[in-house]
Amino acid sequence: MHAGWREYLKQRLKTPSKFYSVGLEFGEDSIQVSVLTDELQNITWVKQQLLPIHDWQKHLRNYVSQESLTNTPCHVVLSPSHYQIQQLEKPQVSDSELAQALVWSVKDLMPNQEDIVVDYFELPVQSAGENKVNVVALPENTFEELTDGIMHTGLDLKSISILELIMADLVESDDDAILTLVQESCQEMCLNIIKGGQVYFSRRLRGYENLPTFSEEELQMGVGDNLSVEIQRSMDYFESQLRQAPVKKILLAIESPHLEKLAQMMQQLTFMTVEPMHIDVKHAEELTYRSSFIGSLGAAFVQKNGSANEN
Structure with a gap:
């Protein structure tokens, strides 16, 4: 009882943060931090x-102490190197038993047999006769280190999500489908097709890990062609198997000095509108948007959108 009272008093005595949200993206070798304020809904x-x-x-x-961020709502996004994602047949169990059933289903597919935690999301439409779920798994000790570590910094941890789902919070797709290509430094590329704020199709593209380091000449030596073929395959599946209207636009979030050139090349090859992805947000004068900030900014905006896809 005494412990409960102490916890209650601790919550009551928290000093509200002057900041709106903190977004953290856990990458391969660094953590990106984005901080937002909200003054009069601005x-x-x-x-x-x-x-x-x-x-x-x-x-x-x-950093939290130095910048007076204690008690600020915090949303986390994990880059692809921190988790495994698998599409599996949905077990025939009750909703309350589904998560545990998926642990056993996905554990056999993991590279080692350590304890894992899982969450899942279902796609809005599926191919005829299919009943699958997308399962996200990461080692249990990694999850505990992550949650305990953040809470001990003084931030108010609200949600943990993944890069694939964060994209749906950032893209204003309405009824038109938009394809996004997002790549973190030296990692696999994430391809998503988003419609009406939901992920309809998602896959990883391997073999492009070094693309951000390519020169313009190297991009023109078959890379653009190969990437366009992968995009076309995904759009064909979206239209023919999922019976959806064609994708209207392609957005790129790739940290390349030649992003504009890559967009032009892909537009010529796919005959579609291809643009660098940009988050239109008011910002402090000294800040400049870069594609590599998209994960942490997307996480910070979860507070605004009120979604916590993964937790």
Whole structure:
């Protein structure tokens, strides 16, 4: 009883944060931090910081203290290197038993047999006769380290999501389908087709991990052609198997110095509108948007959109 009272008092005595939200993206070798404020419903991007992944709890705790971010709502997005995602047949069990049933289903597909935690999301439409779920899995000790570490920094952890789902919060797709290509540094490319704020199709593209380092000449030596073929295959599946109207636009979030050139090449090859993806947000004068910020900014905007896809 006494412990319960202490926890209640601790919550009551929390000092409200002057900031609106903190978005954290856990990448391969760093953590991206984006901070938003909200004055009279005018959301502004005010801080951006890159922290090393090694001993990240100490670095993040120091940053939170230094910038007076204690008690700020915090939303986390994991880059693809931190989790496995599999599409599996939905077990024939009750909803209350589904998560546990999926643990056993996906554990056999993991590279080792350590304990895991899973969550899942269902796609709005599926091919005829299919009943599948997308299962997200990560090691249990990684999940505990993540949640405990963030809470010990003083941030108010609200949600944990993944890169594929964050895209749906950022793209204004309405009734028109939009295809997004997002790539973190030296990682697999995430292809999503989004419609009406939901992910309808998602896959990883392997073999493009070094694309951000390519010169214009290297991009023209078959890379654009191969990437366009992969995009066309995905759009064909979306139209023919899922029976959806054609994709209207392609958005690129790739940290390449030649992104505009890559967009032009792909537009010529796909005969579609292809543009670099950009988050239109009011920001502090010293901040400049880059594709590599999209994960942490997307996470920070979860507070505005009121969604927590993964937790």
